[in-house]
Amino acid sequence: MIRQHREQQAIAKTIVNLQDKFNKNFDYPYVFLNEEPFTEEFKVAMRNAAPESSMKFGLVPESQWSYPTWVDQEKAAQSRKSMDDSGVLFGGLESYHHMCRYQSGFFFDHPLLEEYEWYWRVEPGVQFFCDITYDPFLYMEKYNKKYGFVVTLLELRDTIPTLWKTVEEYAKSRRIDISENSKLLFPYFRDKNSGDFNLCHFWSNFEIASLNLWRTPQYRDFFNYLDQTGNFFYERWGDAPVHSLAAGLFLNTDEVHYFEDIGYQHDLYRHCPSKESGLSCRCECPNGTNEKSIDHDKNYDTCLPVWLKHVKDDEKKKANWNVWS
Template structure:
């Protein structure tokens, strides 16, 4: 049975899942410190004048992305609810990090503050990742939880959403380029 919710089939959903977690754990990737991923429609609006890998290594950066965008609500159905469930199970407060406050909107519900993700994404159509961080226990535990609820297959959760929330929740902003 092919799921067509939002016009994205099983192959696309599998790619999103792969790029969210298993990609980092592939044996062929173990020889590398960084990975540069490019989508087929990604492009560079200007010449690249320096080596981005050397800069990330020199400045001890973990993640580099091309731009920020906002995802369609239909592409992230129930995603934030499961992220919140994960954070609650780990006794983490999404309001506690500077980057999470930037990508969430404060809401007042019954006299308590709650934050909702505003669907802002660090777009990864052109990105560089420090593989050791994405292979690490914290990121892989987060991915494994999301994978266990089936959202990649049922709702078409994208890899950019997973990495955005993980980066915003777990990384210091100084580690981004």
């Protein structure tokens, strides 16, 4: 998943940053996975970035980074060309399709992750702005959280034209209540007016989550259902909406945590705690953060206002359930 020559410097810089803001005090190990063997040069560069930290380097099994037998590879190639011609972001990149499928259905089973219950996904080139003085994993465990995010925004509709319909069909076939009255997270993802996918999802390039969430029979069944459609290749289903909608099907809202206090940037999207929140005292956010932040209400693709409203509505529903229970 890491383009070693192109992204080596970017991931090394990110590790130095994460060590400074968090891991120098907690000394968690780093696990690197790739579909090609890591070079010695890459390994040395990573170890130099965090000399005191344990590091493991693993190879993704070829069987998990290739086409399943039911996928028509010629159709997949034609679909990639069509997406590329139509300007679908990353739609023409074969490796990107494999990456999305791998992150959706397999990474949590890699032998190097067997001993772990939690993970923090870190991408090359991301930046952290705030000192993280507590252990997010212990926080998640203590408060019964299963999935944590920093950024929630709109997905590109042309990457997932049939995903919502497929998920609805899955829920119906498994008798999962996804109505507005459901106790699950799922209503967060539904447009209240049209009933369609509102395109909100959690950006998976930052995830702090339970590996056991994805290891459950329920999630494996869900992924296999999606995988059988072939639409990781015929469309460009991303692991972000797949993880998000799965969380919607299998988690309650209060099992999902918004890490508002973690300042973070990936590409053009930035989150920093607002001064009003009282969480920004240990942050070194760039000038103009309020205007450039993905959370700013002028950003058309932020879903944070939708999330905050959903949390309030969920609390009201719980209050009503307690009255009638």
